[in-house]
């Protein structure tokens with residue numbers, strides 16, 4: 001079976017056009033994904049590939065292209081987000097898509113329009129070939145990955161409701177064509193210490209909330225953190241937590257009446273975020289018992305995200321690994337500390353891996369770029385995977 005040829009000029013053109021359409025997430029002051037969604041729809045229409053739209057918020061819709069296969073069973077899902085982070089501080093024109101020495105520059109080139117371009121060109125190549133495909137393939141271009149995962153959440157809801165059925169999902173993010181089969185989740189919440197304000201010339205007459213918070217931080221660092229090592233995951237290492245924000249005090253001459261920290265706890269597969277949070281609450285309630293005057297509020301989490309874990313022995317990473325090796329050499333199975341759309345699909349019952357061209361170190365940078373060669377290899381590997389796809393078992 002000769003491989004279908006990927007047109008490198010098409011790769012460059014599609015990615016250049018995607019980068020030229022601003023799609024900064026509205027949470028970061030941007031205009032959103034509508035322009036990119038329109039581009040994806042047009043691309044599908046020209047190829048005569050049917051699609052559906054899923055409105056996530058007014059003016060923000062997922063676009064799902066549906067390429068038919070021989071089998072009427074669950075399709076293979078290719079998923080990539082359309083939004084990008086802000087362009088503030090960039091040292092290159094963010095939307096020019098300039099190509100120099102094999103690299104294409106611009107906001108989103110690497111995260112994750114390179115992946116989206118590879119997926120679009122892959123299904124375009126398959127459709128134009130006229131080959132009968134062993135499996136149906138859906139391409140979902142989704143909104144709002146960079147802020148709160150609203151796009152993939154809507155997709156996952158439709159999957160959970162049985163409206164869409166998938167045998168597996170490849171989530172496009174810059175992994176240098178390695179496969180990320182596990183990543184951490186997170187739970188973020190506020191802890192507030194309540195003191196008793198008073199004149200700072202007589203500190204003993206009040207209760208200093210900042211000093212109370214020192215006790216909390218000591219407990220987090222000295223009592224809770226050492227236990228993380230015991231939970232170590234082979235691909236992800238131990239869970240972590242970070243005191244990522246702190247505010248407190250009213251005035252230079254007032255005993256602070258309150259002090260608040262934000263705790264960002266990164267979870268491992270198998271850790272239930274709400275249970276993790278409840279664990280902190282319990283531990284800190286013991287601290288209250290032994291610390292005179294300590295009054296704390298541990299608020300419910302304002303962000304919860306689940307970790308991802310797909311077995312390395314699952315057929316999807318196995319087959320994708322074989323396909324990639326043909327175009328980019330042997331690639332690895334990895335874990336990642338960052339979160340992606342993949343864990344939301346996995347929770348909806350779809351085995352998911354994260355895979356795409358580009359380096360995560362280039363994501364969100366001042367001079368974001370991607371190697372076009374890698375985008376082309378990603379498209380070729382996806383085409384190869386789909387053409388040779390065989391369903392296991394059922």
Ligand SMILES: [Zn+2]
Nearest residue numbers: 111112145173
């Ligand atoms: Zn991304």
